[in-house]
Amino acid sequence: MPENKVTEHDIHPAEMEVEKEEKEENRRRLLLLVLLLLLALLACVAALFVRYLRRPAPLPEMVPLPVDVNYPPHYLFSIYGVDKPVGVALSPEEDRIYVTETGGERLVKIFDRGGDPLGSFAPPRTTPGERSPVYLATDSTGRVFVTDRLQHTLFVYDPEGNFWDAILAPDLTLSEYVSKHTNGLQPGDTFAYNQFESDVYYQKTGESEQTLPAPDPGGWAPLGVRIDETGRMLLTDVATEGFNVVREFPAEVIMAPSWQEFNPPERMFGSYGQGNGEFLFPNTAVPDSQGRIYVTDGNNGRISAWDGQGSFLFNFGQGSGDGALSLPRGAAMDARDRLYVVDAVGQDVKVYDVSGPEPNFLFAFGDWGMGDGQFNYPNDIALDSSGRLYVADRENDRIQVWSY
């Protein structure tokens, strides 16, 4: 018996038409969807492309620093428009780069992450020949601290570069000085300082400008400044003969909203000379995660290591061979306790692993020259958490941006 098979022929042609139409419709819908998707994708790509174009930084380097890379970083791009830069620092959000210039107008310049200029600033009431901004650092609120070798002062600005206050001596701020001599300061009052004029200027709201004799400037010679995550400040002081110390300002003092009672507990270590625990022009001091402090001992051509109590531990980097330093200047520490030291005469950045009991030279990057990735008397370095490195390339008039 033949089975009652339902074949195609059994289906009514009209039904088939409907099905066909449905299929067609589905296909069209799918096509539309695919088209729409494609369009969306295209838009996405276009948007990304535009973003990419507007931001010279390649995207991959946004990933956080790999946990155990021990290979040198690579050159990304340079920020021009700076005259003999010697110091570089980042805002707490790492979206701004602050640079000190020592040529031309001698300004502190602000750039965004892509290298576009955002502004510039300098100590009020000074001319270029009267100021010499060198190293700088930011605190967690974004305030910018700039040492000035001619003014013998640590100037403090808000993140936009508006003058905020000045630390004139280890136990004296400008606001404190003016306040003491003028029956207190009110919000809105302004003040300024110029060592060359030996005058302090102040203007109380609604009154005309007045001057005060400047306090004695010779108490110290602040040079390198670094502020760690806790807000603690490490400052090198190169006042000659008998000084040459690292000073430590506790976080409470630095972070305080007002500095009109500035009298931080004195804590300093080191002295002038070539022996152990002595410095010749210490340039910067940076802490590691274990509380040790590393000082670039410039004219002694070495790094000097200290424990958290201010006791001398050891020196390294002196002599010849791999990792030997010529003229160490600015330094930075990354999250893995790798110490980056800018060697001005060595014309490179030398990197040491200081996480163990003994420092370990890892690698150096850069060489002398004027091309991409080459240095001409570099002086300072700043690191961000995405693996970017900013190097002040003094005689090439630029900030070089490197990345992992």
Added chain:
Amino acid sequence: MKLKLILAIGLLTLLALPTGWALADNGPHGGYTATTDACAGCHRAHTAPAARLLVDTMPELCFSCHGSTATGADTNVEDGVYAERDFETEAPAEGDVNRGLKAGGFVNALMDTDFDGVATSVPVTSSHLNDGSTGTAWGNGSIGSGAGAANFSLSCASCHDPHGGASTTGDATYRLLRAIPIDSGAAIGVNVADEANKIYTVSDANNKYFGEGYPITPGNTWTAMDQQEREVSNWCAQCHTRYLADSGSGSTGSGDDIFTFRHMSEGTPSTCDSCHIDFGSPPTLRTTVGPEWHHNVECMTCHVAHGTTAIAGGYAGTVEWPDGATAPNGDARSSLLRADNRGVCQRCHGK
């Protein structure tokens, strides 16, 4: 290869020296000991001896320490100021920071060039070249040889030997001055004796540069005639050969543009009567005598060594150069002088 050899020999010699070998030369210049690697601050500290030689150019190297940031020295020669108090002369509680350097500055300087008792830090109007670029070494060469040596390349190391021990016998000299400046063509060499205490700044608290004594006696007088100041004149004259002139040789009829019309620039005057009517105390002086007449007349009486902020208006700004050139003129014709216009002349001669 040759350099390698020289370096190897240099290093060996230095290492062979006893640790106690110390020159009076300051900072990283000389006084090397075997225990510290004093070469590294200027030569690259790599393994290969050849790589240790500096690729480095001047003055960038020198400015890494002596520049406006003064990150490795207290003598800031760009701004012509000393970043510290002069501890040698002044108790730490006295004196001011940023006193003017004796040599002036290369970019800015802090000089009272109009004697009003005030100095402000402003850009220099004239200075010696220092970056290896070229100019005419005025008066270089013998009488009748023209305006001087053209295309003379000048850098810090033309005048200074960064290694110290720069005298003809290897002893320390004043400010590391080379006994024979590079390319000067001089044969014998002039050793300017080093000073015992390093005093880099002018003695006047208002940074008045005229009347600065050498080496240390402020207001150096004829009677305290200073040998060192004389030596510096002879030293400058190794490059500027024909600017050196003894007393009374003001107008020598030699036919040489430079030699013929130049001021006495070496030593004491031939006759005291130029200024004195008598020698009582106080002495009676001629009415033509200026306020600071009692000084030696040496190169450093009228000039600074690095650069000046003096202005040159009117006549002073238009004086022809020895080769007849009329540019640079105006303030740029200030010729490293210690005072505006012809202020240096008036200080001794009055008006």
